[in-house]
Amino acid sequence: MLRVALTGPESTGKTTLSRLLAEQYQTTWAPEYARAYLEARGPNYGLADLETIAQGQLAAEEAAAAQAHRVVFYDTDLLVIKIWSEHAFGHCPEWILRRIEQRRYDLVLLLDVDLPWEPDPLREHPTHRQHFYNLYHTELSSQVSNFAEISGPPARRFEQACYLVDELLAGENRAGPATSR
Template sequence: MLRVALTGPESTGKTTLSRLLAEHYHTVWAPEYAREYLEARGPRYVLADLEEIARGQLQAEAAAEQAARRLGRPVVFCDTDLLVIKVWAEHAFGYCPNWILRHIEHHHYHLVLLLNVDLPWEPDPLREHPQHRQYFYHLYQQELRNQVANFAEISGTPGQRLDAACFHVDTLLGSKPLTPFPS
């Protein structure tokens, strides 16, 4: 099972691109658990909430992988990853729990798509830092370099982003065409 994560600052189109990639490759995707969690509990959070969000994200990814396996699909997409939790925790609290750091160190994706901040900011009650998107983008970029992760930076219009992402996923898959879900 090839695992592809989409990461980066807020309001960069991760959810939209995750959904479009899953549709394009006839597979499933793991939605961002933080949105579900914060919509249910409100936008205020403490470090313990971020840990719960991290656990929920891992569960969502595991469920998506199982669903993709049942469907016989070779790839699954993850809308965000624990790197988002690390950056978020360190920015908000100056600290990231060790278990999350260990998980990031040992739980790699076959490909990470780092989404650039060149799309317009879309206001949302759960988003916090419109003025710091470039700062956060550089943090993600440096973290991925430090991890020696297989990552690609994705920029441009939504259509250009999908094309670029598909190019990198096709390369990962060895350009094997995927058939649609059986009817």
């Protein structure tokens, strides 16, 4: 099973692109757990909430992977929780950092901030998106992750993502069945 995570700052189209990719490849995707959690409990949160959200995100990823066909898409990842936690609380719980180190994706798509900001009661930082984008880029580079930057209007983002996923799937076909990840 190939695992593709979409990451990046708020309001960059992660949810829409995740859903479209899952439709394109006739597979599953894991929605961002934080959205459902905060919609149910309100926009105020503490560090304990972020830990609960991280656990929920991991469970959502596993549930989507269990139903997927060849590839699964994740609308966000624990890197989002890490950056969010460090910004809001000055640090990230150690167990989340360990899970980030252990959890590898076959591809991470880092979505650029070149789409217009869409207001939403759960979004917090319309003027800090470039700052956060730079943090994501630095983190992914330091992890030596297989990541690609996705930018442009929605149709172009979808084309870029499909090209990268097609390449990933073609590489798996040449290499044979994937080993356990």
